[in-house]
Amino acid sequence: MPETNRQVRLKSRPDGIPQAAHFEIVDEPLAPLAEGRFRVRNRFLSVDPAMRGWVSAEANYSRPVGIGEVMRSFAVGEVVESRHPDYAVGEHVMGLFGWQHFADSDGRDVVRKVVEADLPLSAALGVLGLNGITAYCGLIEVGQPKPGETVVVSTAAGSVGATVGQIAKLLGCRAVGIAGGPEKVRLCLEEFGYDAALDYKAERDLRGAIAAACPKGVDVYFDNTAGAISDAVLANLAERxxxxxxxxxxVASWNPPPLGPRVERQLLVKRARMEGFLFFDHAARFEAAVAQLADWLRAGRLRHREEILDGIEQAPGAIAGLYRGENLGKRLIRLA
Amino acid sequence: MPETNRQVRLKSRPDGIPQAAHFEIVDEPLAPLAEGRFRVRNRFLSVDPAMRGWVSAEANYSRPVGIGEVMRSFAVGEVVESRHPDYAVGEHVMGLFGWQHFADSDGRDVVRKVVEADLPLSAALGVLGLNGITAYCGLIEVGQPKPGETVVVSTAAGSVGATVGQIAKLLGCRAVGIAGGPEKVRLCLEEFGYDAALDYKAERDLRGAIAAACPKGVDVYFDNTAGAISDAVLANLAERxxxxxxxxxxVASWNPPPLGPRVERQLLVKRARMEGFLFFDHAARFEAAVAQLADWLRAGRLRHREEILDGIEQAPGAIAGLYRGENLGKRLIRLA
Known part of the structure; x- marks a missing residue:
């Protein structure tokens, strides 16, 4: 076992999207494992848009990562040492283990044990992890789609969006994707099976294009973007x-919130609902969601893409790249 | 029976709030009653903020009132002639009978029969009608308040708002009202029993005043205003x-929608929900709502105010007056 733990720590607080310069890489000696804890050797680190919020000083759903702290992130790895009765050496776990090679845990930061030994371990961070569970629980529990309804998804070719679109189709809905650029639109149509896909960068009248693609209106909008894309979708809501x-x-910065068209009248007239979704609120449904997603994956009914970067040195600049839209698929950092 | 039916008809389509000049008063001869219909002699006509939307050309939840048509409104009256098996002479009915002395109906525009013979007939349009039912169903079915939660109400001294505030108290919630002017704030505190009331016209920092009045955040916001008042409330939402x-x-005009701070981030961070409420969607709950409201009324646990204008000639200018905030209580037109 190596004697040091390479970590990515937050060096300064970004105003907006975190860049590589906001982080530093540090080698920390590994301390002896304390009683009641276990040690995870991370195999894959996750890179997620939500991480922008985790380092923001603005009010958020979790305490901001402190300056000098290891960057919070999901990761998946194996238990390499244990002084905890519930975690045995050799088990695979997914949780908030941070951007580092080794994490010591008391179990509270574990999301789940990865029991799908027949599926690639990396899937536990994407289609069977944050992204897949978010898509599944957000669409089904908050969106409550019914067969025959129209589901519109923004960042439709992204790791969450592509899963939402495919689940919508599996549930018998019409799925309409919104994505940026011809390559992502092609992915939506050819790989993820959307009924229609719109390129928001190319459409001169996105609102009209959505209306044409959703002749009965939009029953469920799974919103990953906010901003002008959402304005165009909200103008096309169906009743209820x-x-x-x-x-x-x-939206690059929420401090202060940017201005947009007020939504109250449209929500009232359509008796529509907007509701925030947060992964962590739905823990009771994680295992059911992963079991269903894994079944679809094994049956070849659910496709997903990964973009794997090698080495923890890739992590600091990886969030900004997401916001530039440069990735095609779930972005992961693979550790040796 | 008189031979003519005095009516208020829509003369021109307002851009914004309807004024007296948008209507005309016409005397129409009463035709013989057709088979399958009954005739209502209206006793009270309702004046409601929602009527602005009913004459708007903008997309709405109902067909706009046509030029030359009798102004759509709620009214309550008695059946004076019937060729319909379900409606007998002498029964009292509340429904969309329009701004006119007599309405012929096939029953589809009836909201309910008024069976609370011990209570004033006018109450069937206010605390036991549109306003009370809206308050009851909107708060309980959409707002879902739990005992101990904080409920904030805008237009807190109005016909809907005052009922919402009182129901919130009856359900064991903390009720905080927002109203315009010291007289309405006094009403909130002394007559309707709010725990706190804020004058949005006098507060220099409404957002901060709401934070001070709601130390645990706002669990339910019953929004009758939209606009800057709502922005101040939304900044203080509690989780969920x-x-x-x-x-x-x-908001004076929604064509186009005015700009305001985007709500997406706040809804996401707080996992909060915004949802439009429309009276007509909740018909299955009307009788249960009225029964509960009537019980509270008889027990002296629910207060309400009416402002009665005499004569149909008062109707055309009565909507604009609501938007000027000149009424203290449910505005009604009494017919001789």
């Missing part, structure tokens, strides 16, 4: 529509 | 808050 607010990727 | 969008009284 449900808007799942899952992410705000298109 | 529910926002009931019931009216948009503070």
């Amino acid at each position: 529509a449900r808007v799942v607010i899952c992410g705000t990727a298109s | 808050a529910r926002v009931v969008i019931c009216g948009t009284a503070s």
Whole structure:
């Protein structure tokens, strides 16, 4: 076992999207494992849009990562040492283990044990992890789609969006994707099976294009972007529509909140609902969600993409790249 | 029986709030009653903020009132002639009978029969009608308040708002009202029993005043105004808050929608919900709501105010007056 633990720590607090310069890489000696804890050797680190919020000083759903602290992130790895009765050496676990090679845990930061030994370990961070569970719980529990309804998804080719679109199809809905650029639109149509896909960068009248793609209106909008894309979707809501607010990727800064068209009248007239979704609130459904997603994956009914970067040195600049839209698939850092 | 039916008809389509000049008063001869219909002699006509939307050309939840048509409104009266098996002469009915002395109906525009013979007939349009039912169903079914939670109400001294505030108290919640002017604030505190009331016209920092009045955050916001008042409330939401969008009284025109701070991030971070409420969607609950409201009324646990204008000639200018905030209580037109 190596004697040091390479970590990515937050060096300064970003105003907006975190860049590589906001982090530093540090080698920390590994201390002896304390009683009641176990040690995880991380195999894959996750890179997620939500991490922008985790380092923001603005009011958020969790305490901001402190300056000098290891960057909070999901990771998956194996238990390499244990002084905890519930975790045995050799088990695989997924949780908030941070951007580092080794994490000592008392179990509270574990999301789940990874029991799908027949599936690649990396899937536990994407289609069977944060992204897949977010798609599944957000769409089904908050969006409550019914067969025949129209589901619109923003960042439709992304790790969450592509899963939402495919689940919508599996549930018998019409799925319409919104993505940026012809390559992502092609992915939506050819790989993820959307009924229609719109390129928001190319459409001169996105609102009209959505209306044409959703002739009966939008019953469920799974919103990963906020901003102008959402304005165009909200103008096309069907009666009793449900808007799942899952992410705000298109808005660079919320301090102060930018201005946009007021939504109250449209929500009233359509008796529509907007509701924020947060992964951590749905822990009671994680195992059921993963079991269903894994079944679909094994049956070849659910596709997913990964973009794997090698080495923890890739991590600091990896969040900003997400916001530039440069990745095609779930972005992961593979550790040796 | 008189031979003519005095009516208020829509003369021109307002851009914004309807004024007296948008209507005309016409005397129409009464035709013989057709088979399958009954005739109501209206005793009270309702004046409601929602009527602005009913004459708007903008997309709405109902067909706009046509030029030359009798103004749509709630009214209560008695059946004076019937060729319909379900309605007998002498029964009292409340429904969309319009701003006129007599309405012929096939029953589809009836909201309910008024069976509370021990209570004033006018109450069937206010605390036992649109306003009370809206308050009851909107708060309980959409807002879902739990004992100990904090409920904030805008237009807190109004016909809907005052009922919401009192129901919140009856359910064991903390009730905080927002109203315009010292007289309405006094009413909130002394007559309707709010725990706190804020004058949005006098507060220099409404957001901070709401924070001070709601130390644990706002669990339910019953929104009758939209606009800047709502912005101040939304900044103070508790986790899992529910926002009931019931009216948009503070916004003069929605064509195009005015700009305001984007809500997506706040809804996401707080996992909060905003949802439009429309009276007509809750018909299955009307009788249960009225029965409960009537019980509270008889027990002296629910207060309400009426402002009665005499004569149908008062109707055309009566909507604009609501938006000027000149009434203290449910505005009604009494017919001779």
